[in-house]
Amino acid sequence: MHKSRIEVDPLLGRSLVTTEPVKKGEIVVEESPFAMGPKQNSGIVCLGCYRDLIFGEDGDSLDRCEKCDWPLCSACFDNPDHTGECEVFAKAKVHFAGNISEDGVCSQLDCITPLRVLLAKESQPERWEREIAPMEYHNEERRKLDDVWNADFVNIAQYLRGPCRLADRFSEDLIMQVVGILEVNAFEARTTQGYALRCLYPITGILAHNCVPNTFRTIHPSEGYRIRLRAMCDLAEGQQLQHSYTYTLNGTVQRQEHLKTGKFFTCQCKRCKDPTELGTNFSTFKCSKCEDGWLLPSDPLDSSCKWKCTLCTFSTSNNAIQKALSVMQSEVATIQAMEPSPQKLQETEKLMRKYLVVVHPRHFIQTGLRQSLIEMYGRVAEYELAELPDVMLDHKEDLCRQVLRVLEVFEPGLSRTRAMMLYELHVPLVLLAKSGFIAGVLSTDVLKQKLLDVIDILKECVDILQYEDPETQEGNLCKVAQQAMEQLIQSVEGLTGSE
Ligand SMILES: C[S@@+](CC[C@H](N)C(=O)[O-])C[C@H]1O[C@@H](n2cnc3c(N)ncnc32)[C@H](O)[C@@H]1O
Numbered sequence: 001m002h003k004s005r006i007e008v009d010p011l012l013g014r015s016l017v018t019t020e021p022v023k024k025g026e027i028v029v030e031e032s033p034f035a036m037g038p039k040q041n042s043g044i045v046c047l048g049c050y051r052d053l054i055f056g057e058d059g060d061s062l063d064r065c066e067k068c069d070w071p072l073c074s075a076c077f078d079n080p081d082h083t084g085e086c087e088v089f090a091k092a093k094v095h096f097a098g099n100i101s102e103d104g105v106c107s108q109l110d111c112i113t114p115l116r117v118l119l120a121k122e123s124q125p126e127r128w129e130r131e132i133a134p135m136e137y138h139n140e141e142r143r144k145l146d147d148v149w150n151a152d153f154v155n156i157a158q159y160l161r162g163p164c165r166l167a168d169r170f171s172e173d174l175i176m177q178v179v180g181i182l183e184v185n186a187f188e189a190r191t192t193q194g195y196a197l198r199c200l201y202p203i204t205g206i207l208a209h210n211c212v213p214n215t216f217r218t219i220h221p222s223e224g225y226r227i228r229l230r231a232m233c234d235l236a237e238g239q240q241l242q243h244s245y246t247y248t249l250n251g252t253v254q255r256q257e258h259l260k261t262g263k264f265f266t267c268q269c270k271r272c273k274d275p276t277e278l279g280t281n282f283s284t285f286k287c288s289k290c291e292d293g294w295l296l297p298s299d300p301l302d303s304s305c306k307w308k309c310t311l312c313t314f315s316t317s318n319n320a321i322q323k324a325l326s327v328m329q330s331e332v333a334t335i336q337a338m339e340p341s342p343q344k345l346q347e348t349e350k351l352m353r354k355y356l357v358v359v360h361p362r363h364f365i366q367t368g369l370r371q372s373l374i375e376m377y378g379r380v381a382e383y384e385l386a387e388l389p390d391v392m393l394d395h396k397e398d399l400c401r402q403v404l405r406v407l408e409v410f411e412p413g414l415s416r417t418r419a420m421m422l423y424e425l426h427v428p429l430v431l432l433a434k435s436g437f438i439a440g441v442l443s444t445d446v447l448k449q450k451l452l453d454v455i456d457i458l459k460e461c462v463d464i465l466q467y468e469d470p471e472t473q474e475g476n477l478c479k480v481a482q483q484a485m486e487q488l489i490q491s492v493e494g495l496t497g498s499e
Pocket residue numbers: 011012013014015134135136138184185205206207208209210263264265266267268
């Protein structure tokens with residue numbers, strides 16, 4: 001922990017606040033995980049590299065550990081992360097059945113990450129006492145969710161204490177505390193190959209949530225999943241360090257629901273309390289009774305509130321709005337599930353047009369559709385870059401700028417999503433500048449200025465992505481953006497030389 005200290009608040013519990021001003025990009029927390037392992041509700045994955053493994057219906061598979069029989073691919077046979085549970089399973093002779101439910105979940109693997117935390121507690125008792133035991137685990141609230149609590153109790157606590165013969169080492173209460181600690185505090189990470197896992201970071205886990213975060217994190221798989229948390233923007237002394245536990249590009253009701261069911265609190269941040277979500281109208285509906293009015297919730301934190309028109313007297317219930325939203329979300333999900341194709345692109349465009357008369361243009365549903373279109377223009381058949389006419393390049397530019405406008409409010413500063421969007425934006429800008437020059441519409445000077453503007457865009461993209469692990473997708477994008485920037489610098493120098 002750098003330039004910060006722990007503060008305890010009756011509402012938030014522990015949080016971190018800065019002890020002096022922190023510059024944008026400076027590290028505020030850097031640490032290695034206490035433990036890591038498969039995500040809850042995963043399929044059958046390798047316990048070394050987390051890639052999906054294929055098991056036959058009778059549990060038949062070549063990807064089993066030679067010592068304990070649990071899932072492990074041949075490349076991971078000596079992976080040290082698997083050693084602890086391997087000893088436990090081998091000693092207890094506990095068989096891995098290889099069963100998965102209809103929705104692809106292998107509940108027998110739910111015990112792995114809690115077990116790794118419990119074994120780390122035994123090997124690092126002081127670190128456990130100092131850093132892990134104080135973490136929140138919300139057992140009272142979790143206990144009320146009967147189905148989930150009972151499944152965890154059977155699949156994890158009873159399984160470890162019974163078949164795995166650990167009853168004399170770990171009590172039921174301790175195991176359920178660890179399950180809760182993981183649920184409330186763990187972070188999702190990705191291997192260099194892109195497979196998901198979860199990691200428990202003791203200091204980073206102290207950070208409070210805010211729907212407009214002021215820190216951003218990079219997790220480095222090539223450095224043992226070390227995490228670095230940096231200031232997203234300049235911070236003053238005494239400012240609380242905050243990150244988002246939820247997806248920032250969701251509407252208030254959706255973020256609140258995720259925080260309530262997964263993290264057991266109601267967020268009271270400025271964005272959540274503001275019906276317009278800081279002027280973005282990210283959850284705003286169009287009034288169905290007048291021409292220009294907008295429907296806004298009278299109290300965004302009250303699920304029984306009315307949505308009222310900004311111009312006429314029309315109002316409707318939150319229930320009605322949420323019903324309309326869920327219909328829209330299922331239409332969106334059907335299209336999102338399609339493989340990228342010309343048809344998917346056209347259907348996405350159609351849906352965006354359809355919703356123009358239902359929600360605000362910057363509504364989160366529209367923003368999500370825009371993001372999907374941005375990914376497709378230039379990549380799917382019939383819409384590849386070389387084939388895109390200027391009018392579609394203009395469209396892609398406009399889509400990127402609209403998403404960036406929203407991100408400026410919700411993720412101001414060093415935002416990974418912003419970097420991705422800047423990268424996407426640079427492509428139509430370069431092509432439009434070049435085609436304008438070739439058509440004789442742009443002079444050399446104007447072309448040069450346009451390319452210089454794109455260089456600035458790519459520079460900002462690289463400035464953000466420079467912090468990523470070079471072995472990850474984002475780290476790779478940083479290299480690609482850097483190369484594109486260098487090529488453009490050469491092109492501009494060529495233009496200067498030919499003047
Ligand atoms: C990852 S922990 C954060 C550290 C925690 N306060 C502690 O003392 O260990 C998440 C929990 O902190 C509390 N919390 C974090 N941010 C909050 C916020 N903005 N409003 C209310 N509670 C919050 C909630 O109880 C939440 O489940």
